[in-house]
Amino acid sequence: MIVKILGAESLGVRGLSCLVTLKNRKIFIDPGIALGWSRHGFLPHPFQITVGKSVKTQIIEELKNASDVIISHFDGDHCPLLHPNPYQLGIGEVKNSLSRCSIWSKGPDHCPPNQQRRREELAENLDQDLPRAEGIKEGPLEFSFSVPHGQQGKEENSVMMTRIEEDGKTFVHASDIQLLDAKTIESILAWQPQIVFASGPPLYHYSASSFQIQRENAWENAIKLSQKVDMLILDHHVLRSEEGIAWLEKLKHTTQNNVFCAADFMGRTPVFLEAWRKDLYKWLPVPQSWHEDYQQGKVDENDYRIRGWKFLMDSGKIKLCKWYDTCPMKEYTDKGILERCWIENYCLVNNKNCIRYKMEEENKYYPDNLLPNGEIRMNLR
Numbered sequence: 001m002i003v004k005i006l007g008a009e010s011l012g013v014r015g016l017s018c019l020v021t022l023k024n025r026k027i028f029i030d031p032g033i034a035l036g037w038s039r040h041g042f043l044p045h046p047f048q049i050t051v052g053k054s055v056k057t058q059i060i061e062e063l064k065n066a067s068d069v070i071i072s073h074f075d076g077d078h079c080p081l082l083h084p085n086p087y088q089l090g091i092g093e094v095k096n097s098l099s100r101c102s103i104w105s106k107g108p109d110h111c112p113p114n115q116q117r118r119r120e121e122l123a124e125n126l127d128q129d130l131p132r133a134e135g136i137k138e139g140p141l142e143f144s145f146s147v148p149h150g151q152q153g154k155e156e157n158s159v160m161m162t163r164i165e166e167d168g169k170t171f172v173h174a175s176d177i178q179l180l181d182a183k184t185i186e187s188i189l190a191w192q193p194q195i196v197f198a199s200g201p202p203l204y205h206y207s208a209s210s211f212q213i214q215r216e217n218a219w220e221n222a223i224k225l226s227q228k229v230d231m232l233i234l235d236h237h238v239l240r241s242e243e244g245i246a247w248l249e250k251l252k253h254t255t256q257n258n259v260f261c262a263a264d265f266m267g268r269t270p271v272f273l274e275a276w277r278k279d280l281y282k283w284l285p286v287p288q289s290w291h292e293d294y295q296q297g298k299v300d301e302n303d304y305r306i307r308g309w310k311f312l313m314d315s316g317k318i319k320l321c322k323w324y325d326t327c328p329m330k331e332y333t334d335k336g337i338l339e340r341c342w343i344e345n346y347c348l349v350n351n352k353n354c355i356r357y358k359m360e361e362e363n364k365y366y367p368d369n370l371l372p373n374g375e376i377r378m379n380l381r
């Protein structure tokens, strides 16, 4: 079983999308993305938009080979939409891929009306029924009954969790549970997973003292979960603020167990772009009319893409791969014959899963045109 996380706050976007590759199936969970329409009165920064575009492209590419698609619920950062905003994933962009997959989605019960509408729109556009998957077991897959999107007492807004097992290894995807409900944590533990990927608490909503109980519940549940599974990956709501980033660090040190954010799990440096949004506007100012111009196709965001990564490098927010200066991937990118996404997803974020990096560490020969994911690109010399 190989788990690859594509979209989450520590990877620069809102979402909890991942691909689980088994011997005979490729299972995509929560194919959606968003950037958070407004934070601190700011629209998504153009640099965030460029990172979001790159993540969206990866989601679209990976969906082309998926055998199964799971949708935990129909919030706009977890599913493709009929009417996406410019930073979300549209049904039209993935319709062909979804039409070829088995789709396992949360049913329409205990959902707000906008989620029910999105579900109907997806079914209509794919021209197929979307049976409710809650409680179903099929081969390596098992789906929970509805659990609260957050705390108990909010059952009108619920999500579906997924368990995947192969060769004695069990992975659980627990979207948007926010670690607020003890019964949901018990349900996860009853599944006896080794790896859990879940949403942490939305601390940025908890500034008032009346939220103390939510804070305490989330902390207690995080400790409990981390002590009983081999690997706990927490991301999403919790990493939308500096306070949440510090909360996760404290959890890592308190439990001494394997607690990660999605970026840690993927072997790379995190980029908490939503938590840094206000600072991004300070670091790289944006003209007032930029977003309107962008929506009308009048501005190109690429200038922010290059300056944004450069700023993160120069300021020490990200750590480069130690081989970057001499690596042919840099040279090919500088020459304009290799897409920038390769250095952005590997070299600039010190991605230890780079095949070139691994071979270098093992002192093994590899050709110059070997890409970080192991593919050979014939046109590179």
Ligand code: SF4
Pocket (backbone or CB within 6 Å): 321, 322, 323, 324, 325, 327, 328, 329, 343, 346, 347, 348, 350, 351, 354, 355, 356, 357, 360, 372
């Ligand atoms: S391609 Fe791999 S080895 Fe080369 S700089 Fe990038 S991450 Fe490092």
